[in-house]
Amino acid sequence: MRPAQGSHNKSTSLFEALSAVDKHSDPLIVDANASITLSNLVSGSALFGRGDELCGRSVLVATTNQFTTASALIELDGVARRIVLCPPDLPIEHLPYVMDTAAVDGIVSDRTALQYGSPRPLYFSPCSPTVEPAKCERNACYKTEWILLTSGTTGIPKLVVHSLASLAGAIGPPNMSPEPIVWSTFYDIRRYGGLQIFIRAIFAGASLVLSNAQESPAAFLTRAARLGVTHISGTPSQWRRALMSPAACFISPKYIRLSGEIVDQPILNSLHSAYPHAQISHAFASTEAGVAFEVNDGFAGIPPETIMCTPFVEMKVKDNSLRIRSARTASRYLGNNVSALLDEEGFVDTGDLLELREGRYHFIGRRDGVINVGGLKVHPEEIEAVINRHPAVQGSIVRTKKNPMTGAMVIADVVLDRVNACLDEDVRELREDILLRCRESLSSYKVPAAINFISSLSIAESGKVLRRNA
Known part of the structure; x- marks a missing residue:
């Protein structure tokens, strides 16, 4: 009832x-x-x-x-x-x-x-x-x-x-x-x-x-x-x-x-x-x-x-x-x-x-949204949450890319905050800083193999970020 x-x-x-x-x-x-x-x-x-x-x-x-x-x-x-x-x-x-x-x-x-x-x-x-x-x-x-x-x-x-x-x-x-x-x-x-x-x-x-x-x-x-x-x-x-x-x-x-x-x-x-x-x-x-x-x-x-x-x-x-x-x-x-x-x-x-x-329930992703990396399950949202905590990051999306060794590897596309975004010469340092935060918070297989800086995230008609895997 x-x-x-x-x-x-x-x-x-x-x-x-x-x-x-x-x-x-x-x-x-x-x-x-x-x-x-x-x-x-x-x-x-x-x-x-x-x-x-x-x-x-x-x-x-x-x-x-x-x-x-x-x-x-x-x-x-x-x-x-x-x-x-x-x-x-x-x-x-x-x-x-x-x-x-x-x-x-x-x-x-x-x-x-x-x-x-x-x-x-x-x-x-x-x-x-x-x-x-x-x-x-x-x-x-x-x-x-x-x-x-x-x-x-x-x-x-x-x-x-x-x-x-x-x-x-x-x-x-x-x-x-x-x-x-x-x-x-x-x-x-x-x-x-x-x-x-x-x-x-x-x-x-x-x-x-x-x-x-x-x-x-x-x-x-x-x-x-x-x-x-x-x-x-x-x-x-x-x-x-x-x-x-x-x-x-x-x-x-x-x-x-x-x-x-x-x-x-x-x-x-x-x-x-x-x-x-x-x-x-x-x-x-x-x-x-x-x-x-x-x-x-x-x-x-x-x-x-x-x-x-x-x-x-x-x-x-x-x-x-x-x-x-x-x-x-x-x-x-x-x-x-x-x-x-x-x-x-x-x-x-x-x-x-x-x-x-820490005393609260947190969403970690959807059951049908898990990606497979070397036989291990990864929730993209868990990785995105870590990346998004960086003060220079406005948003991110995590996807997989085919890899001949593991079958797939984790890739992160990142949008920088328009206020905190760094100059071109600082991009390498920022990428390393984001990866360091990921290594400190995530299991090794969840750490992105690559981080790409992009201008914006694609948003579907539903208002949600558009997820694609290569």
């Missing part, structure tokens, strides 16, 4: 939640090219008044931008039987599998219908970034299933089934402060991390500033500052990239949230230095497990009492893997011949490995 929900939000749909927002403040949803007030979303339609034609259907939402997605989600929740949220980087060859597995019989998109070849009859509804007066009543007829996509080890996406209740389960009581909240996120709202912030903004009646994949970090941060962003979230990799930008000093957030990757002490220290007046929190959440907890004490790692005593969430560490049971977790994977999401006790095995040291 799952623990109680714990959410303070009782709305049965996004539209109902939006309808309860204080109209005097009239918050906005804003992207780089457009904006709309939440009250206009209540009274208007981005689907040209065709929402009633999508009632009871399994609807694929596949738009070219987050702004149009936001309008469609508000209109479809409670109306569609199922919403299938298509992430921006879904390979086109996987689309037929997604549509078949989710029994899609309706599509909402700002693309043309000809791009979605399907053998079954489909109702196609265009979606516009502009909102026209609504032509139909919007009553919540369904407890809509939300289908979010995540990648498996084969690259074929897994379809994860949520409800609005599970997605909103971690959202606390409304903000009672007289000062308005303006949310933003580096995440895309078509993924779990960004969708969480979108739903938080809707339930809180807060403005939301959307990011744009085509924007540079400097352009986004400048726009976020101009719009008065107070609360902002992203992965550690996204924050490291942001802090490299001269525009990082433009924003003055009151609340910063990190999730999606291992949060180490250097990134927390960098954020505290850049934003000394902000509350900085790091949270654990995943598409399958939902939001489990957040840590607010300014330190990396997790206090044991967080694992044992987080309200409405049961957690345990079994075989070094974090397992979670709560009303915030997804209910199942969709499709035939898929593995069970929940174990026999109703826990989600996250595959994220923990070890207890």
Whole structure:
């Protein structure tokens, strides 16, 4: 049996939640090219008044931008039987599998219908970034299933089934402060991390500033500052990239949230230095497990009492893997011949490995992310944590390179801090200093055979550092 929900939000749909927002403040949803007030979303339609034609259907939402997605989600929740949220980087060859597995019989998109070849009859509804007066009543007829996509080890996406209740389960009581909240996120709202912030903004009646994949970090941060962003979230990799930008000093957030990757002490220290007046929190959440907890004490790692005593969430560490049971977790994977999401006790095995040291649990990597060096297992994140503690390092990624003797050797690609970066003649000395720190903290087989200095780390659409092995 799952623990109680714990959410303070009782709305049965996004539209109902939006309808309860204080109209005097009239918050906005804003992207780089457009904006709309939440009250206009209540009274208007981005689907040209065709929402009633999508009632009871399994609807694929596949738009070219987050702004149009936001309008469609508000209109479809409670109306569609199922919403299938298509992430921006879904390979086109996987689309037929997604549509078949989710029994899609309706599509909402700002693309043309000809791009979605399907053998079954489909109702196609265009979606516009502009909102026209609504032509139909919007009553919540369904407890809509939300289908979010995540990648498996084969690259074929897994379809994860949520409800609005599970997605909103971690959202606390409304903000009672007289000062308005303006949310933003580096995440895309078509993924779990960004969708969480979108739903938080809707339930809180807060403005939301959307990011744009085509924007540079400097352009986004400048726009976020101009719009008065107070609360902002992203992965550690996204924050490291942001802090490299001269525009990082433009924003003055009151609340910063990190999730999606291992949060180490250097990134927390960098954020505290850049934003000394902000509350900085790091949270654990995943598409399958939902939001489990957040840590607010300014330190990396997790206090044991967080694992044992987080309200409405049961957690345990079994075989070094974090397992979670709560009303915030997804209910199942969709499709035939898929593995069970929940174990026999109703826990989600996250595959994220923990070890207890110095009185706190620390993530050491993922079970499926281990690299093999001469028959020995290596967690890249463990090596990266050591490298990132060097004061001249902004970030790093560890990978393997084929070696005729050991089969693979460890290589580290390192980005230097723009303030502390050394001159060309000091590079050799810096490389030796980093290697010395690795030798002092790591087993010999984990010490990088080579360190390359690069200008930036590649970040995937998910916001996580892009890992490749040669």
